[in-house]
Amino acid sequence: MEFMNRKPIIAGNWKLNKTIKEAIELVTLLKRLIQDTQSVDVVVCPVYTALSDVSEVLIESEIKLGAQDLYWEEKGAFTGEVSGSLLKDAGASYVIIGHSERRQFFHETHETVNKKTKAALKAGLIPIVCVGELLKEREAGQTFEVIQRQLEGAFVNFSKEEIQALVLAYEPVWAIGTGKVATPQQAQEVHAFIRKEIAKMFGAETATSLRIQYGGSVKADNIADLMREADIDGALVGGASLDANGFADIVRNAVSVTVK
Numbered sequence: 001m002e003f004m005n006r007k008p009i010i011a012g013n014w015k016l017n018k019t020i021k022e023a024i025e026l027v028t029l030l031k032r033l034i035q036d037t038q039s040v041d042v043v044v045c046p047v048y049t050a051l052s053d054v055s056e057v058l059i060e061s062e063i064k065l066g067a068q069d070l071y072w073e074e075k076g077a078f079t080g081e082v083s084g085s086l087l088k089d090a091g092a093s094y095v096i097i098g099h100s101e102r103r104q105f106f107h108e109t110h111e112t113v114n115k116k117t118k119a120a121l122k123a124g125l126i127p128i129v130c131v132g133e134l135l136k137e138r139e140a141g142q143t144f145e146v147i148q149r150q151l152e153g154a155f156v157n158f159s160k161e162e163i164q165a166l167v168l169a170y171e172p173v174w175a176i177g178t179g180k181v182a183t184p185q186q187a188q189e190v191h192a193f194i195r196k197e198i199a200k201m202f203g204a205e206t207a208t209s210l211r212i213q214y215g216g217s218v219k220a221d222n223i224a225d226l227m228r229e230a231d232i233d234g235a236l237v238g239g240a241s242l243d244a245n246g247f248a249d250i251v252r253n254a255v256s257v258t259v260k
């Protein structure tokens with residue numbers, strides 16, 4: 001499999017799950033189960049309260065730590081918010097931005113995704129920026145249009161260098177937590193479209209080097225077929241990342257595609 005020098009990335013989005021104790025248990029097991037991080041980057045994204053403890057467990061491990069959101073201001077009177085530098089302080093090196101659940105339940109907009117992504121980069125975090133269409137948008141034939149708008153909105157005033165420093169995740173909303181995974185062909189079609197749009201906006205070189213994950217009901221038994229597609233560079237995994245064996249199997253199957 002040719003990844004054009006794009007190292008695939010498998011990230012676990014734990015969402016609102018796991019106490020600190022449970023998070024430590026999960027990541028302790030993962031550390032033991034996941035040995036090969038040479039060919040695939042592996043990231044876990046616990047809730048804020050578990051970040052620092054999980055980060056302790058991950059010392060001397062190649063598994064990386066990510067957060068699930070951030071606020072764009074550095075500090076000040078913003079009750080309840082957490083900034084990029086505080087995430088770094090807690091040991092994170094990645095942060096998910098613009099997940100569809102944030103867009104749906106917490107009024108995330110193109111503008112907030114833009115500001116958060118800028119802020120994450122400024123703090124030295126690697127943003128995982130999520131895009132994806134709703135079922136009704138897909139059924140109305142608006143998938144490409146929706147994705148295009150999300151990309152244009154997220155990356156207003158971005159430089160090539162900034163795009164090169166982030167990861168994109170295509171997550172069709174109808175596939176998230178539904179068990180209804182997009183077929184490899186459906187996913188590839190949108191990944192190719194995203195790469196083409198990024199090429200239009202930031203040039204072919206930037207587009208070629210950009211890692212684009214797929215997300216939505218990824219499991220150990222569908223990851224390899226997805227990653228065999230030319231433009232799918234890994235996955236953002238929700239439900240299946242909560243179980244150490246299941247997540248380790250996903251990583252193992254992802255690795256098997258890269259060494260084909």
Ligand code: PGA
Nearest residue numbers: 176177216217237238239
């Ligand atoms: P899922 O979630 O794997 O449970 O479908 C994916 C995500 O929301 O990132």
